[in-house]
Amino acid sequence: MVVVLMDSDPWMQMQLPWLTPDIYTFILLVFGNAYWVMHFSFTNMRLMNIEENRKLLGFGFPLKRLAKYLTIIGFCHPVNIIYNLTWLVFLLIQVRSAYQAFVAIAAVALNYVLIYSIKHRFIRVVEKRFIAVVVGFLFLVFGLFQLVSLFASNSRRIFAELIPQVETVNAFLSWLPGGMLIQTVTKDYGWLNASIIFFFAVILIGLTVIDHLNKTKEGLLNPGLKKAEEESSTLWVLLRKVMGRNAGKYYFYVMKHPYNRLQVLTLTVIPIVYVPLLLNVEFEMAKTILIPTILAGIPVALLAMGMANMYGYENREFLLHLQFPVNLEKQLKERFLGVILLPLLVFYLITVFELLVIPEIGSPVQIFVANTFFFLMFMLLFVWSSYFQYQKATYSSFSYKHPIIPQKVTFAISFLIFSMGYLVFVPLNGLEWYRLTIMSTVIVIMAIYLWRHMEVLVNLFKNRVLMRLWSEL
């Protein structure tokens, strides 16, 4: 906004002498295109809720009218509205002639309906090739991070090489979607051209909306069919062998959940990208706080997947486990320990990695105690969440939009991981031993208490979860 509004201000020109008209255009175009990518990624279609709303057809609601209403309500999702309003504000403050305003409004509307339509089709592709799309997306993110790091470490050289070629780069960027939107308000094309562009934009909007309306009708009449194909579950056979019947089954459910598969992929990519970046940063504090926090956050995130909603995966079918002639405490204990197993393994691998590869972040005792403390603290949070924040997890391909961990728990985790990181990993020099003693004491007390009072899991289950499972349909 500052760049857009104040580029011709003499004070600004004095403060930012490098902000030549070309660089100014370059910044606008980068912003416009990046914003378009965000707009595309975050355009939300959930309000259509076709599976639920199609029930209205059974009550005689006319198909055409229902499709019309769903299309309208789908377009009116608040997130989408915010993106479009931002586009309008961003473009209209740059308008120099009245005709540009009309074209800009039509272009924003056309851009939105096209994004909506593309996403409608894209979602079907995602449903069919979920993993391929997710891996592709993560590689894109990975590439972006690498690009940013390259830019950050060689910014002077890149600027020196870029400035002479900025015109060519701008020409390219201006024909990308975000750039084309910006062109509607930066080019002078006269009333006649504006009328023609406006006319065709309106026709295209109309055609796209009609196409979308037809797709909605089709979706309402043809719900996703459940394919009854034979499925072999080697994963279940493996987990059963490694972890036993009870914990193995639970872990099988955790790993079958698409949201968790996405989480695991993300957890693998994030440290691969961030840790090498942070290791090259000259600012020492980044190494000693951020690296251990990110690494300690990995087993915590794995633990969250399994433990933050322990009954959400099985819901009502857990009642069958209660009917089995197996002690409930034994069943819960097995699950509890089973859930801890993998994160603990990862936790030890990370601790060993830290000790071997980045010893500068602390002594072995410090790293070990801090990591254990970090892990146990979050385990407590997750046990609480499992019993007090129970919610049924769904297994649809899109369940990454309906996470199994309640959102308030996710927010709490994200906030606490970094707060805890500062608490646990910030160098205290002479006071370090006090902190180590406190953390070690808390670890020992917690471990002994949990080991001796496993029945607390049973009591919590009976008091907090059982009736919800019984009455859940």
Added chain:
Amino acid sequence: MERAVEIKNLDKSYEETPVLKNLNLNIPKGTVFGLIGPNGAGKSTLIGILTGLLSFESGEISIHGMKLDTKNELEIKKITASVLQPPLLFEQFSSLEFIEYVCEIYEVEKEGLIEKAYSLMDYFDIKDFAKIKVNKLSSGSRKKLAFVTSVLVEPKLLLLDEPFEAVDVISIDRMKTVIRKLKAKGVTIIVTSHILEVVENLCDDIAILHKGSIKAYLDSVSRKELQKDSSLHEIFEKYVEVERKEEIVDWL
């Protein structure tokens, strides 16, 4: 006659709402027992208590002479199987994996188990779904799978909560055949259902549950006597004091 289930002065409430009130019931061993009642009478709650899924405030329950408490809980669970409404199945497993899992827990003899499972699945026309994930099955097939599994664990007491719901007529007949065979082997079967014709035809003794207590207990002798003049449907209507409400819909 020996009793499979003895219930004395049973009380159960959901928060402040009483669901079962001072309920007394004795079910003889080796019989098919029908529990009927209108919606909300407390049938599923009673089955839930007998399966050990629900606690109760007061009263006493004995199953096969063992008092239902924490001490005997596991022993009772070993001899009890159930099909609840809706049936409880492992959604992410295939039908056969589910059967194998449950039978292993109940320590059913492994030898010949798969053959038995396939033969029962074949009998109920779900053999083709043996390797299909449970969550892909229709509601009728799910009910049949739950029934087949409960039979395979060889229980002494089988609790069936609305087992015929969503099941086709042919499969209902086959379920009845299996239930009769189990009875012949000495298994006690408790069935709740809204299909009175099936209950009438299948069960030895029938109890009518209404507003949380047993309104009538019809053993084979009293049933013969009562059913001379009226059908089970009429007896049911009499005991649950059906209010005639036809005038409400006169406008139709």
